Amino acid sequence: MTNADWLPCAAEAFLAHCRVEKGLSAHSLSAYRSDLNDFHTFFAPPDTLSAPPSPADINRYLSARQASGLSPRSLARRIATLRNLFRFLLREGRIDHDPSALLHAPRQWRNLPKYLTGAQIDALLAAPPADKPTGLRDRAMLEILYACGLRVSELTTLPLSALNAQLGFLRVTGKGGKQRLIPAGQRALDAIQDYLHSARPLLLKGRQSAALFVTARGGPLTRQAFWKQLNLYGQQAGIFQNLTPHVLRHSFATHLLEGGADLRSVQSMLGHADISTTQIYTHVVRARLRSVVDQHHPRAAASR
Numbered sequence: 001m002t003n004a005d006w007l008p009c010a011a012e013a014f015l016a017h018c019r020v021e022k023g024l025s026a027h028s029l030s031a032y033r034s035d036l037n038d039f040h041t042f043f044a045p046p047d048t049l050s051a052p053p054s055p056a057d058i059n060r061y062l063s064a065r066q067a068s069g070l071s072p073r074s075l076a077r078r079i080a081t082l083r084n085l086f087r088f089l090l091r092e093g094r095i096d097h098d099p100s101a102l103l104h105a106p107r108q109w110r111n112l113p114k115y116l117t118g119a120q121i122d123a124l125l126a127a128p129p130a131d132k133p134t135g136l137r138d139r140a141m142l143e144i145l146y147a148c149g150l151r152v153s154e155l156t157t158l159p160l161s162a163l164n165a166q167l168g169f170l171r172v173t174g175k176g177g178k179q180r181l182i183p184a185g186q187r188a189l190d191a192i193q194d195y196l197h198s199a200r201p202l203l204l205k206g207r208q209s210a211a212l213f214v215t216a217r218g219g220p221l222t223r224q225a226f227w228k229q230l231n232l233y234g235q236q237a238g239i240f241q242n243l244t245p246h247v248l249r250h251s252f253a254t255h256l257l258e259g260g261a262d263l264r265s266v267q268s269m270l271g272h273a274d275i276s277t278t279q280i281y282t283h284v285v286r287a288r289l290r291s292v293v294d295q296h297h298p299r300a301a302a303s304r
Contacts, residue, residue, distance in 0.1 A: 006051035010094060011036040014085050023177035027153050035081035038065075052095045055102065058082060062103075079103050113250035113281065120239055121146060121251060127233035133199035134216065138229055140188075140195040141213055141221075144170070145245060147188035149252030149270050152223050152245035158212040165189060174271035182269050253281050 015032060018024045024032075042061050066075055079100075086100045116124065125142050129135035145155055154172050162171045168189055169181045184192075195213075204218050211220035227245060234243035241247075253266050266281065 007036075007040050007053070010052075010089055011040070011085065013092070013094075014088050017088055025153060025175060028175065031077070032081055032084075035078050036085065038078070039082065052086070052089070053099055055099045058099055058103065113254065114241070114247050115251040115254040116239065116247060118255070120237065121248075123237035124233055124239065127236045133202040136191075136195045136199035137203065137213055137221075138226075138233070140191040141226065142230070142233070142248070143188040143191040144184065145248045146252055147185045148172070148182045149249045149256075149266075150182075151249065151271075152226060154271075155245070156213065156221050156223050156226055159210050160212045161210075162212060163192060165193065172271070178271065180268065180271050250281075257281055 011033070014036075015029055018032060019029055039061055042064065043057070062075065062078065065078065070078075083098075083100045083103060086095065086098045089095045090098050125139065125146070128138040128142065130139070141155060144150065144158075145152075148170055150172060151174070154174055158170070158172070164171070168184055168186075170184055171179055172182055173179050200214060203214050203216050207218040209218055209220070213221050215221055215225070223245075230245060231243055234241075249270070253270060256266050256269075257263070263281070
């Protein structure tokens with residue numbers, strides 16, 4: 001095997017492991033593949049890359065990407081991808097040392113998550129037209145996204161069987177194929193029922209589909225198509241920022257914490273494997289605790 005062939009073959013073995021053994025989503029696999037392709041194509045011609053790559057190869061690649069203006073977040077993802085690849089190859093006996101062992105991700109400043117106010121949420125949920133099947137579908141999707149805090153990939157891949165209307169729960173399959181049960185509020189359940197009874201049959205036109213949310217052609221709605229609709233409704237609601245599905249997920253978590261929910265419960269509903277991921281919302285907890293002290297502690301005012 002030539003040096004030019006070594007990395008693509010190793011990458012395919014790693015991606016197959018991630019897909020079959022770890023059950024990673026198509027979105028995660030696509031991100032890994034993109035990072036590995038970028039690493040491979042950086043070396044031109046390919047035979048200038050040693051097999052396996054040396055620490056110097058990796059540092060040359062990362063330094064060039066950093067110099068080109070790649071953000072610390074994106075650079076950290078490239079490093080994580082390479083470390084995961086070489087750890088896998090080392091475990092499998094394909095290499096005898098890990099050339100990425102000394103890599104450290106750049107320090108990242110975590111931005112506070114963007115979220116909508118209650119009034120903005122109300123305006124957004126009222127934007128889809130109630131007299132069109134696609135409007136009823138989109139209203140139900142927006143209600144679920146806000147009521148359950150789903151990732152957009154989780155929302156668009158929901159099967160019809162995910163809904164337990166009697167108990168008011170959704171069974172959601174998240175990252176790594178992990179499932180979780182999330183309670184849906186009554187407004188979200190009502191919106192789903194309106195869609196199921198009055199819109200979904202009109203969209204399917206007698207066709208069968210296992211997907212909960214379908215297009216006018218009867219297929220599942222894509223992430224990109226939903227994102228496009230979300231931005232349209234955001235403009236109609238007077239929300240002119242770059243409105244992404246994740247903003248509604250952030251709004252779900254923020255509003256729960258503002259209402260007094262504990263961080264562990266929010267972690268469970270968001271599907272975060274690690275509580276540290278959920279801690280980006282602790283600014284809400286701190287603000288609420290500060291407010292409680294200011295309002296109720298007899299010496300709070302004097303201490304300022």
